[in-house]
Amino acid sequence: MTIIADRIIDIGHSRAVRQIAFTARDIRKDHSGSGVVIRYNHLVEILPDGSFTSPDLDPGPADVTIGNQVYPILVPDTGGTVKLWDLLDAHLPLPPSTGLSDYVRNAGGVDRIVWMTEAEFTALPARDPNTTYLTY
Numbered sequence: 001m002t003i004i005a006d007r008i009i010d011i012g013h014s015r016a017v018r019q020i021a022f023t024a025r026d027i028r029k030d031h032s033g034s035g036v037v038i039r040y041n042h043l044v045e046i047l048p049d050g051s052f053t054s055p056d057l058d059p060g061p062a063d064v065t066i067g068n069q070v071y072p073i074l075v076p077d078t079g080g081t082v083k084l085w086d087l088l089d090a091h092l093p094l095p096p097s098t099g100l101s102d103y104v105r106n107a108g109g110v111d112r113i114v115w116m117t118e119a120e121f122t123a124l125p126a127r128d129p130n131t132t133y134l135t136y
Contacts, residue, residue, distance in 0.1 A: 001031075001056035001057065001058065001059070001077075001079065002056065002057055002059055002075050002076055002077065002078045002079070002080065002081070002082060003053060003054055003055070003056055003057070003080070003081040003082070004022070004053075004054040004057065004064075004075070004081070004082055004083075004084050004087065005051070005052065005053040005054065005081050005082075005083065005084070006051070006052065006083050006084035006085055007049065007050040007051045007052075008020060008046055008050050008052065008066060008084075009050040013050075014050070015046055015047075015048055015049065015050045016050065016066075016067065017046060017066060017067045018045070018046055019043050019044060019045050019046055020043075020044050020046060020052065020064060020065060020066050021041040021042060021043050021044070021064070021065040022041075022042045022044065022054060022057060022062055022063075022064055023039055023040065023041050023042065023062060023063045023064075023065070024037045024038065024039050024040070024058070024060065024061070024062055025039075025060075025061040025062055025063055025072065026039065026061065027039060028060060028061075030058050031058050031059045031060060031077060037058050037060070041065070042054075042055070042057075053081075057075050058075065059075045059076060059077035060074070060075055061073075061074055061075075062074070062075050064084065064087075064088070071088055071091065072091050073087040073088060073090075073091060074087065074090065074091070075087070112128075112130070112131050112132075113131070113132045113133075113134060114131055114132070114133055114134070115134050115135075115136065116133065116134075116135060116136075117135065117136060118135045118136075120135075121133055121135045
């Protein structure tokens with residue numbers, strides 16, 4: 001089971017909506033195998049500062065509805081609390097002006113990936129801790 005918590009705000013940092021809904025994407029067996037998860041909108045109230053905390057959610061494919069938009073997410077089996085943005089970001093398409101060869105989705109600590117020869121890598125005066133270096 002996993003709890004999802006975050007803040008939903010507009011560009012002016014005000015509460016954007018009053019509630020969001022979490023729904024299983026399809027009917028399925030629950031994570032423990034002891035029941036059936038059905039498609040049902042589980043409404044979560046958003047506080048005046050934009051923050052919310054979901055109840056424990058069964059891990060698996062889900063949709064989150066924010067305003068009139070529905071976004072696919074995958075609820076992880078963490079046994080803890082995760083940020084909604086991380087789940088949304090994982091399912092967003094690549095930016096239109098960026099190709100696969102030069103795009104890195106930061107999942108925690110990698111800002112860029114650089115290909116270089118062994119000689120170039122060895123000659124680096126300093127290495128960026130948030131860069132992954134691949135040599136050939």
